[in-house]
Amino acid sequence: MATTLYCPYCYDRFAERKIEFRCAGRVSVTGKVCKPKVDRNARDVMGDGQLRFPAFEADGRKLNATCPHCDLVTFIRLCPNCHSALPNYFGKVDSRMIALIGAKESGKTIFITVLLHEMMHRISRQFGVAVLGADDDTRLRYEKDYESSLYEQGSLPDVTRSASAGRLRQPLVFSFAIDRRRLGRTRVDRSVLSFFDTAGEDLTHSDSVELNTRYLASADGIILLLDPLQMRGARPLVGDDTELPVRADAGDRPEHVLGRVVGLLERMSGASRRGKIKKPIAVAFSKMDTLLGTLPEDSPILAEPPGDACFDEADSLAVHRHVEQLLHKWQGGGLSETLGVHFEKYRLFGLSALGNNPVGGAGDDGPRRVSHHGIQPIRVADPFLWLMSEFGAIPKKRG
CATH class of the missing domain: 3.40.50.300 (P-loop containing nucleotide triphosphate hydrolases)
Known part of the structure; x- marks a missing residue:
């Protein structure tokens, strides 16, 4: 599988490890919960001004990551440019x-x-x-x-x-x-x-x-x-x-x-x-x-x-x-x-x-x-x- 990927939404080019994640927005085992806000990447690139839970960097080669703000495990993987949610197993197929x-x-x-x-x-x-x-x-x-x-x-x-x-x-x-x-x-x-x-x-x-x-x-x-x-x-x-x-x-x-x-x-x-x-x-x-x-x-x-x-x-x-x-x-x-x-x-x-x-x-x-x-x-x-x-x-x- 090639290490260089293209986002199917904004067509930006990036390495698999650069894939980001978005908090799932639920209450974690520690009782913490993230608050939604406007995602600047989604707004500026795709014109999406909806309130979203925070995006964060992690090892995009994995299928999940832990939100650093609330300690919740999430499976929502994002394009690092437009912050669109990537399809299941993107980068693996x-x-x-x-x-x-x-x-x-x-x-x-x-x-x-x-x-x-x-x-x-x-x-x-x-x-x-x-x-x-x-x-x-x-x-x-x-x-x-x-x-x-x-x-x-x-x-x-x-x-x-x-x-x-x-x-x-x-x-x-x-x-x-x-x-x-x-x-x-x-x-x-x-x-x-x-x-x-x-x-x-x-x-x-x-x-x-x-x-x-x-x-x-x-x-x-x-x-x-x-x-x-x-x-x-x-x-x-x-x-x-x-x-x-x-x-x-x-x-x-x-x-x-x-x-x-x-x-x-x-x-x-x-x-x-x-x-x-x-x-x-x-x-x-x-x-x-x-x-x-x-x-x-x-x-x-x-x-x-x-x-x-x-x-x-x-x-x-x-x-x-x-x-x-x-x-x-x-x-x-x-x-x-x-x-x-x-x-x-x-x-x-x-x-x-x-x-x-x-x-x-x-x-x-x-x-x-x-x-x-x-x-x-x-x-x-x-x-x-x-x-x-x-x-x-x-x-x-x-x-």
């Missing part, structure tokens, strides 16, 4: 940071909502995994602000607000446990997954991009979500009943978003002029439901993903090669060349989180909503499963 980035209005919030829903339902059954929120905030916020809003109320989310003043929004942190006993082994493997929904503006200007430097630096893999309807060759192909998004400014076009990501990653990695970026990147084109009529009947994007308890490499490569062909049709062939030049591992995907074009919006009263057909995702989990197979967290079937 793998932590997989997956950065979800993309241009404005590429559908990131809808994508992450549907992806997590699929992870907790279909994928959990297929792969024998348990996906749970790692903290109360994640569990409550995902259910209320993400899943219930989209799946029960049919409401599409508002545009994600940009990070400001160097303060990161609270990410969604999940535990991912796979039962290896289904594969004839004798253990359960656990990972910690952190998803941070960046605003499109955070990748438009260099000053706001820097606010997310720690996020990208800590990521084990990247999902870059791009809108094909912002590509010159794709816009004329959609049907008359599809509401096209406003044409993006130059900074929000797919090729420019990818260029800024490449530049930032190269600066962070300190790669040599001849080296490539080692972080795997999944480049996913969203809203493919608007272009289904332009795909051939044998398109692998239209095929049902294999249902085996492993990632099917041959199926994924078929989708990758088909998207490469589509990029040339959409006048975006340079994207594939850029990825090949700068990344050691990359994969192209085509997906739709909703599966159907939303209703309402321009010329209609009220906000845009989920289609009356409901949510019927198309290959929404493919980028995540590819990354997890690259990490070795799920088995891979090679074609």
Whole structure:
């Protein structure tokens, strides 16, 4: 296990022994009890001004420590930077940071909502995994602000607000446990997954991009979500009943978003002029439901993903090669060349989180909503499963 860790909440880098602890706030055997107060680290880094029991330093390599103020043993371990409570066994199990980035209005919030829903339902059954929120905030916020809003109320989310003043929004942190006993082994493997929904503006200007430097630096893999309807060759192909998004400014076009990501990653990695970026990147084109009529009947994007308890490499490569062909049709062939030049591992995907074009919006009263057909995702989990197979967290079937 690596000695350098990244906080799944603020993405700060630290050694395991630097992990701090928080008093549990109960009366100790000596009769002492600590009083809660505002935690300056939590307030300044995460904007959390709630009253908390005191934090203190101890040997973070251990799972518990004794509060020096009241002599109470506590198991609450904290990030030394933001003082967020770390998931159980953090530092003892793998932590997989997956950065979800993309241009404005590429559908990131809808994508992450549907992806997590699929992870907790279909994928959990297929792969024998348990996906749970790692903290109360994640569990409550995902259910209320993400899943219930989209799946029960049919409401599409508002545009994600940009990070400001160097303060990161609270990410969604999940535990991912796979039962290896289904594969004839004798253990359960656990990972910690952190998803941070960046605003499109955070990748438009260099000053706001820097606010997310720690996020990208800590990521084990990247999902870059791009809108094909912002590509010159794709816009004329959609049907008359599809509401096209406003044409993006130059900074929000797919090729420019990818260029800024490449530049930032190269600066962070300190790669040599001849080296490539080692972080795997999944480049996913969203809203493919608007272009289904332009795909051939044998398109692998239209095929049902294999249902085996492993990632099917041959199926994924078929989708990758088909998207490469589509990029040339959409006048975006340079994207594939850029990825090949700068990344050691990359994969192209085509997906739709909703599966159907939303209703309402321009010329209609009220906000845009989920289609009356409901949510019927198309290959929404493919980028995540590819990354997890690259990490070795799920088995891979090679074609």
